[in-house]
Amino acid sequence: MTTRPVRRPSRAEVRRQLLDAAATVFARRGIDAASLDEVAEAAGFTKGAVYSNFGSKDALVDALVDDRTSAYVDIGLESVAGVDGDLDEKARLLGEALTRAGDEQREWQLLFLELWQREIRTPSPDGSLRAHRAELRTRIADAVRAHTGSGPSVGLDPDELATVLMALTNGLAIERLLSPDDVPDDLMGRVLSALISR
Template sequence: MPLVSTVGPGRRPPREEVRRALLDAAAQVFARQGVDGASVGDVAAAAGFTKGAVYSNFGSKDDLVAALVEDRVSAYLELGLAAVSDTDASLGEKARALGDRLTRAADEQRDWQLLFLELWQRAVRSGAVDGAFVDRRRELHAAVTDAVTAHLDQAGAEPPLPPAELATLLMALSNGLALERQIDPAGVPDDLFGRVLALVVGDRSAS
């Protein structure tokens, strides 16, 4: 079933609306069928448009994949920043809020994690260390490192690890726990990620 109904005669949807629908469809189709197993036509059909809409907005399938990676990385970063936006919260409270929000996001959008695995496998198998996926991951890591540094400085806290290593740990925990939770939800409590992050930044009340 299409994610977006095909528009009727006489109405041309805004370009941004079409682009958004195609990205959402691509995330779902690529996660379930694989990037190489899915066609441009599959993505277009899932969004309720023709293949021409994909080519006019992204140029090629590779360009669509690159745009999708950019979109999902940006969404992940925005989600994390929103979770720690309370300036009155303690560092431990922010850590728990971040872990809890990312856990809910993984539950709400299970295809995201499948898509991550698909793109990760593609990058590893091809050895594309300069591909879109790896490049965007590096940009995300740099942004997370900057955010970690800013929140530690604001709290006047001594980091248990260098901020760049904390960013690596956060990203690895986010992906790893999301995968474990998909297989065995009962084995990964709702608040586990948040409690672990709070412990990492020195909040012993989280244990």
């Protein structure tokens, strides 16, 4: 009887599992309280796998922020890609997609709040969270320009509109975490539509 060799996960698969486990463990325990041993165990690996993929806890946190930020932007862009509707329709679709993403990535909302508090209380020397937010703002502003030309006529340029969109997304996601019934599924889409049609 021959046994099949056990397939080892690729480096990308190990990294993905570690990032997902880190999101869960950090959200449940808090970044400072959680250990890399806990992250590794949750992912089904040893702590050595964490170090070989990320090098340190800070690097893991940074990679997690980058991963989740990119995922949010991709969700938003995919929701309006190929939509032939007008800006009002795109705004509604974008709002609904971001609301769903917030529901599906509840752990990320908790982590973002913790990261925000840490950055306000003790700014990191490299300003990594601020850098991630600045990059996110730029990507959103570029997407606004791509879909609206110079930008919708709401009295805001695309960079300002990106800041408002980020604040609105975070604020409504936080309120929805606390009191889901007070933030209907379509609220963000309706607010974005109203803002754009102003």
